[in-house]
Amino acid sequence: MNREFYFGLTDQSLSGKILDTETCDQILTSPDIDVLPLLNAAYEIRKKYHGKVVSIHIINNTQNGYCPEDCHYCAQAKSSQANIEEYPIKPDAEILAEAKQAYESGAFRYCMVFAGRGPSTKRTEHLAKLIREIKATYPLEVCVSAGLLDREKAQVLKDAGLDRLNHNLNTSEKNYPNICTTHTYEDRLNTLKAAKDVGIEVCSGMIVGLGEKAPDIVEIAKKLREVKAKSIPINLLVSIEGTALKEKTKLTPEYCLRVLCLFRFLNPEAEIRIAAGREIHLRDMEVLSLYAANSLFIEGYLNTKGSSRLKTLTMIRDAGFTINSDQDLTELLNNETSSTLTQALDEKELFLKNLRDLRPFLEKNVINSARKGG
Numbered sequence: 001m002n003r004e005f006y007f008g009l010t011d012q013s014l015s016g017k018i019l020d021t022e023t024c025d026q027i028l029t030s031p032d033i034d035v036l037p038l039l040n041a042a043y044e045i046r047k048k049y050h051g052k053v054v055s056i057h058i059i060n061n062t063q064n065g066y067c068p069e070d071c072h073y074c075a076q077a078k079s080s081q082a083n084i085e086e087y088p089i090k091p092d093a094e095i096l097a098e099a100k101q102a103y104e105s106g107a108f109r110y111c112m113v114f115a116g117r118g119p120s121t122k123r124t125e126h127l128a129k130l131i132r133e134i135k136a137t138y139p140l141e142v143c144v145s146a147g148l149l150d151r152e153k154a155q156v157l158k159d160a161g162l163d164r165l166n167h168n169l170n171t172s173e174k175n176y177p178n179i180c181t182t183h184t185y186e187d188r189l190n191t192l193k194a195a196k197d198v199g200i201e202v203c204s205g206m207i208v209g210l211g212e213k214a215p216d217i218v219e220i221a222k223k224l225r226e227v228k229a230k231s232i233p234i235n236l237l238v239s240i241e242g243t244a245l246k247e248k249t250k251l252t253p254e255y256c257l258r259v260l261c262l263f264r265f266l267n268p269e270a271e272i273r274i275a276a277g278r279e280i281h282l283r284d285m286e287v288l289s290l291y292a293a294n295s296l297f298i299e300g301y302l303n304t305k306g307s308s309r310l311k312t313l314t315m316i317r318d319a320g321f322t323i324n325s326d327q328d329l330t331e332l333l334n335n336e337t338s339s340t341l342t343q344a345l346d347e348k349e350l351f352l353k354n355l356r357d358l359r360p361f362l363e364k365n366v367i368n369s370a371r372k373g374g
């Protein structure tokens with residue numbers, strides 16, 4: 001594709017136009033579209049709305065397991081045999097201590113995730129109390145993910161000061177029955193509607209790798225534009241042993257970057273978050289995701305670990321980005337003294353090859369057998 005094609009993507013997106021379906025499909029699949037100019041086109045949009053700032057999110061798995069739903073990808077589902085540490089909802093003091101730690105780690109937003117179909121009235125009031133306490137103590141934005149909600153419960157959370165409600169669409173309407181049978185795509189959309197009706201910002205995204213095709217991804221990106229999702233987490237499936245769903249779609253780093261760019265073109269102002277699976281699926285290309293996405297998680301995900309805090313903060317700093325926090329990025333990095341990476345960089349042998357590296361065939365018998373043609 002020529003330069004005009006890429007400029008056109010930026011221009012259309014910035015002028016509020018929705019890219020046509022054929023172009024969207026091409027972005028995901030066409031070998032004629034190169035990823036670097038595509039990222040550059042997405043970056044122009046990211047820069048306009050989010051500058052060079054990265055919002056850091058820290059997730060708190062406030063209740064692990066005990067979920068009656070059967071989302072096939074989820075380690076906490078009733079159908080899952082995954083070897084997770086189950087626990088009921090954490091005590092309030094523990095949740096507050098983790099909010100403090102998140103704030104001190106540079107988090108802009110603190111996300112509390114509660115497994116389950118949806119909260120009871122009593123649980124909703126409990127969540128409201130927690131939200132009030134956190135908001136009164138730390139200058140953190142608070143996001144809750146608590147399953148299906150109706151308008152009344154959403155209002156209780158809104159009154160408590162909830163900034164955002166997370167409820168991912170996860171996949172397309174057509175693919176939804178393949179990943180869950182205990183609730184529907186429409187149930188999920190209704191929860192988003194309830195949140196919007198009472199004025200809570202919507203955070204909703206997807207999991208790439210659930211057996212969907214390119215048109216499914218385009219549909220989700222357009223649906224999230226339609227519901228005006230302020231925040232869009234893009235997860236890349238982390239296939240957990242014991243869950244019902246094995247990785248169905250082979251993801252490559254390049255494909256994952258194309259997905260992020262597509263979401264940026266279709267949702268130019270949204271906070272697009274590269275979420276679970278970035279380390280596994282983007283690998284050495286991870287830093288490039290920041291040119292389309294403007295947000296990420298540190299300290300891992302719900303049930304899986306991620307890169308160390310130091311590694312992620314270093315990646316942000318080295319690419320010339322900064323963070324959306326009243327904590328200073330350089331100071332945060334300086335404080336990270338206990339990380340294994342720091343230790344490794346201090347090790348002399350990381351830089352200087354030893355004899356075994358330089359002469360792997362030094363062992364006499366290996367050289368002798370080579371001489372003899374053995």
Ligand code: SF4
Binds near residue numbers: 067069071074077115
């Ligand atoms: S994704 Fe949420 S609702 Fe689905 S099984 Fe996991 S915890 Fe339950």
